Amino acid sequence: MLSSIICWIGILLQALILARGCQSKLLAKYPFFYAYGACVLILTVPAYFVYAANSNTYGFWYWGEQLVSLIAGYGILLEIFKHVLSPYPGAEKFARITGIMVFGAILCFALVFPLVRSHSSASVTMVEFERDLRTVQAIFVSGLLVVITYYGIEIGKNMKGMIFGYGLYIVTSLVSLAVRAYAGPSFTEVWRIIQPLSYDVSLMIWMMALWSYHPTPIPESRVRLEAEYEALAARTRGAMGGMRAELGRVARP
């Protein structure tokens, strides 16, 4: 009953975020984020009915859904690159190299994992698989945040909320999956509450942060340099005008 309520609250919040995104035209600003949201929503609604009809089938659906949403979640990381790091080529280079390395690690892990863990039961394997993928994601997001903090990069309200909500969800998923893998099926009931509940909390954060458009501030130095250039250009234009006038006076008979 409780898990159903949490699930429906999540669906409602997700739908609200998407509706608000359309209304405030944020959809065009953050397409990857909303694509992720739409993807999760599309998968969650039928998941509920699958669960109600047959809980055994739901297991397969759940893991498929988790895998797809995990991959779609990288859309949020793309938004971080696009909106937070792109004005800073140096910091972006740092983060990009880290990202490529982590992505390579994920790919290798995903290819090697089924071969290594073929002896485990399917459900344990999937729990550990998702936990490990979340770990990689957690390391990746931590790396990005370290770069952002180290270089003192300013983040707008929208992106702050997006990062905070997603980061919180990753942490909760990671820790709960680790406990689930350690404690075994006895933790499953608690885990079924914690996992969607943490996602609902993230949805609330996203709802508040993405209510209206708050762009990431443009680097001040660039504004200043441009302003300085504008001032210099204005002075030069003025000087040229003065010289033209002088020349005109000299040239006049």
Add this chain to the structure above:
Amino acid sequence: MIQLILFSLIGALLVFALFFAMRRGPRTEGSSKALVGARQALNSLQAGLLPPELVERIFAPEDYEYVVSQAPKDVRDLFCAERKKVAIMWVDQVRQQIRSLMRFHLGSARFHAGLSLQTEIGLAVDFTGLLIACRALQVLLYLRGAYSAPRMVGATAATATRVCRISEESLAFLNAASIGGLDDRSAGAARLL
């Protein structure tokens, strides 16, 4: 159990990263004002704080030996207390100027697509090491007086000089000639206006 602790630690790492990323303020370095500030910090370090004569003078054991041999206990204590204050202030100034250089460097480096990862990591290690060394030195000077860690003083001053040299290279484009040239051009343009 070890696995559980390991994954929890990774979770904690992300929580800390989130916390620091959300709470810290923006860095606005990279503008002309910051460039001049960094140049001043560099000058202050190279000309005012790090010259070997000054460092040797502040931490000179000869002064202490002279006072110990010639002056009564009250004067000796006063001398030690005053010298300790001067030494701590010197380290504090060095630390502040290094922080200023570090802020400028990070504020500027983030815009450069040609940034070198190796240099950045090397500088990060140098800056962090220096700041930690300065703090440790302050604590040591506070606890044991100005003459407690001559080797550490020497090592800190040497590393700071090295960092200054690297920073100077990155600030090379802001030499007096180019600033003067810019100023002259601006003044010339202003006169024409």
